[in-house]
Amino acid sequence: MLNTVGRGIIIIMIEIDGSYLEGGGQILRTATALSAVLKIPCHIFNIRKGRKEPGLKVQHLLGLRALRDLCNAKLEGDYIGSQEIWFYPGSLEKAKENLKIKIETAGSTTLIFQNLILPSIFAKNPITITINGGATDTFFAPTIDHFRFVFLNILEKMGIKSEILIEKRGFYPKGEAKVRAIFFPSKIKLINLKEPGNLKEIKIISCASEFLRDRKVAERQISGARQVLRKLKLPIKERVEYSPTLSPGSCINIIAEFENTIIGSDNLGRLGKQAEVVGKECALDFLKQGRSGVCLDKHLGDQILPFLALSEGKSEVTISEITNHCKTNIWVIEKFLKGKFKIEENKISWEK
Helix, strand or coil: CEEEEECCEEEEEEEEECCCCCCCHHHHHHHHHHHHHHCCCEEEECCCCCCCCCCCCHHHHHHHHHHHHHHCCEEECCCCCCCEEEEECCCHHHCCCEEEEEEEEEEEHHHHHHHHHHHHCCCCCCEEEEEEEEECCCCCCCCHHHHHHHHHHHHHHCCCCEEEEEEECCECCCECCEEEEEECCCCCCCCEECCCCCEEEEEEEEEEEHHHCCCCHHHHHHHHHHHHHHHHCCCEEEEEEEECCCCCCEEEEEEEEECCCEEEEEEECCCCCCHHHHHHHHHHHHHHHHCCCCCECHHHHHHCHHHHHCCCCCEEEEECCCCHHHHHHHHHHHHHCCCEEEEECCEEEEEC
């Protein structure tokens, strides 16, 4: 933490090394979101330093600029390839209620939502975010179905209300998705998710572009997953979707509803990989996480941490794997808030 003095005014600024541990875009999203909520400026340097193409990419840049517009902030260093930014938050009480974001590439729509959802719920009025372009389902990012059916459902348990509408899916490399989300003012309630309880229902959502309908790619992904999941001897709901997209692509999500939680697993189709294999891989990953007896999958584990830290009291969750993403997010959050995360095997708790 750095104190800078100018014209008799002391400004507290949080210094963040963007190359720490995992060293990816999650550091940017978490740090600037907390900066906006807590009204504490931050300076992030060495952004994505260890990556093949370091610095800001399109989706990072658009997320930062959208957050700037949301809370009337000042943003410096915002250009493609920049490895250093300064973010001076404005007021969420006067937040911009309708944000429209245009993505010219196949950047992830869900990662941009991740940058905006936390500050949005601290605004006085509902915030509507419309994204034109980008990809709903792409590599190194949550799929849109994991985001809406797993992440947002867990947030709902914490008192956070939202709505999301997919008007058009988008896949790599052309993207061209269209998604709209509304995040409502919410007070974050504490959550205790230590035991999942009994399994109630499994859903498989298999999506592909219209280009792949004749090859029955979506159905074949489900067939591959079913070969693995039939051992459970439980009823499985299946949904097949084909969407008009500019680029061919596919994805599969397996979502399990337990008494106390929701756990998900996803996978993307790849050129040269059989659709059945894509489904099998997703199902095997799902079984690995579902059998661990925890409440959150490894992807959701790091995403939920800022909400735990800002909840009303002591929150506890169990996670299938404490990843480097998770450890990195812990490091960032503890720089902004007076409190500490405690890790005991696969359980994480936040104490103020």
